[in-house]
Amino acid sequence: MNPCTSAQDVMRCDLCETPVVQMHCDTCLVNLCKACVGEHFSADVSTPHKIVHFKDRKSTPLYPGCKFHDKERCKLYCNQCGIPVCHKCIASDQHLGHKVSEILQVVEEKKNKFIKEQTELNETIYPTYQDIASDVQNRMSQLEKEYGDLSTAITKHGEDWHREIDKLVKKLKAEVDEMKNTQLQTLQKHLDEINKTMSDIKEEIHSIEIAIDTNDLSKLFSVTSNVYTYRNLPHKIISSLPKFIAGKIQGEQLSNLYGALSSSSLTSDKHGYSMKTTQKSPEAGSSPPVKQLLDEPETVNTIDTGYKYELNNLACLSDEEIWTTGYDSIMKLYSINQGSLLKSIRTKSGFIPSNIAVTKSGDLVYTDYSDRTVNIVKNEKIEEVIRLKKWRPNGVCSTSFGDLLVIMDSDNKKQTKVVHYSGSTEKQTIQFDDKGKPLYSPSSRNLRYITENKNLDICVSDEGTKAVVVVNQAGKLRFRYTGHTPAPKNKPFNPRGITTNSQSHILTADSNNDCVHIIDQDGQFLCYINCGLSVPWGLCTDTNDNLFVAQQRNKKMKKIKYLQ
Incomplete structure (x- = not known):
């Protein structure tokens, strides 16, 4: 069974796949049952196999093979060249005068270094990145809230403007109605005067008609004509209609009146975060407390x-x-x-x-x-x-x-x-x-x-x-x-x-x-x-x-x- 896809698979011998493993070759990194140990030895007699109990696997160091000398293992380390070397490499002129160390000593130092780095990664660096991620998420949430508040403030300001504009429109329309009523009342009064004059003119015409048709001379002389009065026509009343002078809506001016957004920014501060530490340094300065x-x-x-x-x-x-x-x-x-x-x-x-x-x-x-x-x-x-x-x-x-x-x-x-x-x-x-x-x-x-x-x-x-x-x-x-x-x-x-x-x-x-x-x-x-x-x-x-x-x-x- 594939161990990658079956977590329940048991450990098996790498040669016969028997679900029993008692031994391990530290040289070849092969798991073996006891029955297959001899077969593993005979398969490659040129290799010095190191067979150990399975529980003791990886206890024997597997020295790297030499790149320059076949079948040689590098048990030494050239500090100057920074590479593992075998005893034949040391005997050659290539590493003459170079400082050489036991490779196991170098490995031990590297392992200690890796252990320290692993500890730092686990206890300091990774928790710091967790805090940073949490900080970024918190600031994103805060930004969502603050930008929401900003949009709400803009909307509210718009509603205030709408109310003021509605008041202004209502006021101007009331002024229009008042002007209209004043002018209509004046014109109506003028029309009433003209209609009365027209009625008087009709009576005058009727009186003249009677005088023309009568043979009674006394009646004729009793009629007095007022035509000259009506020749003076009344003044013509001309109404002047007010004009609505609309204020020009210019984008920039309107923006200045309504209000504008100042610029936002995203800056990068290389000193913005500090490494999380388990012990606070006495020299480390503390951030000032947040004051509202x-x-x-x-x-x-x-x-x-x-x-x-x-x-x-x-x-x-x-x-x-x-x-x-x-x-x-x-x-x-x-x-x-x-x-x-x-x-x-x-x-x-x-x-x-x-x-x-x-x-x-x-x-x-x-x-x-x-x-x-x-x-x-x-x-x-x-x-x-x-x-x-x-x-x-x-x-x-x-x-x-x-x-x-x-x-x-x-x-x-x-x-x-x-x-x-x-x-x-x-x-x-x-x-x-x-x-x-x-x-x-x-x-x-x-x-x-x-x-x-x-x-x-x-x-x-x-x-x-x-x-x-x-x-x-x-x-x-x-x-x-x-x-x-x-x-x-x-x-x-x-x-x-x-x-x-x-x-x-x-x-x-x-x-x-x-x-x-x-x-x-x-x-x-x-x-x-x-x-x-x-x-x-x-x-x-x-x-x-x-x-x-x-x-x-x-x-x-x-x-x-x-x-x-």
Whole structure:
């Protein structure tokens, strides 16, 4: 019987097929009954058969045959050539001076290696792939739900539009009926007057006929003709019909009014999965806990910064202290909980700082657009880190590796770029997309803020293009976010300060709509933060993901809790 198709078949002798097997040839890998052992020996007397009890099969190593010497078995291993060899191979010049090992030793090492790899495959790699498969399936299910919710939202929005259009149609038709009734009533009144006049004319004709036919002269002279009255014809009333001026339905405009989908994306992150381990390494960093957005963000406290003209920029030194700048040369450090001023530092040049940031070591960094410098404040002493030529620094941020990202404008106001610095050394320039087009608006009058996301994306809020421009660590454009409709005040998106949080959300101030936009790391809109903001400008977050907002006009800073 075929053992592949019959799981119940018993073990049989390979020579006589007797369903009893007591012996095994480890040399030829043949199962034998006791009666067939002699026949197996005599079938090939040149082969050194190793007959063992069936239970001891595979106990004798079957050495590989030599490729170069017939009937020789390779009991040695050439480490240099990486092949099994026989004693005749060793005696030849081919392996002269090569290091040779016992093949059983090499086999043992290989088996140990395979055992370790088998253990790794069984206990680590395969379970990891199981987790990955489960994760992909879960995300597919989540995508189905979220895309379903998205379609439902679009349908609901369409129903809202239909209701509003039905209201509008009903209103316009009511106006048509009112106009029609007014004009018909006027024309009816006019017709009644004409009919009365026609009746009067008939009476006049009858009176004249009597006067003409009578021979009574007194009657003739008693008739007075009023023909001259009827010669003055009545005014003609002309009705003017209203026209329905249909609004032009243009696809792009209608799409903008109705709402549009932002782009979706599928990216590949080579660091997205980590190998499943049975023991957690003490050095391994843990993923940040998932935090949900609050339905209603709340203002924790408000600090009046006392700037005379404007409050522009913020940078958290810690969860208790925050740096601020306004429309003067003073940079102020405030206590967040007390709201008190702790320290004031004037810029080295006396000019207004363009932007500020705090390094990983806790030092204040500021850009001086007028002086063309990037400066660092250490122990209240200002050190010039970078001095530019033909360029002027605008926004600045500190990276997760302690480097600086500076967005800058050319003197001729025709170019803008992001430069990555390690100390004062330029490491990378980001200026154009894959098609050679500028990523950022080329004008020094436009405000720009920059930050690095937790996934190492570089995010720039660009007033010139009215967009948040996000590139990856290599400088390749990932997406542009140009706002979301409907906006709180239905005004165009006007990005100002930008920051990120532990969830890799991107938060951008919108000074036109008095709100903060929150999008995810792929540019999908999540929600607005309003909280009674007045011209929000600079933004920053602390280690607990509290949001700090600089309100430009009232010079007050708000601390807002928006994550659970």
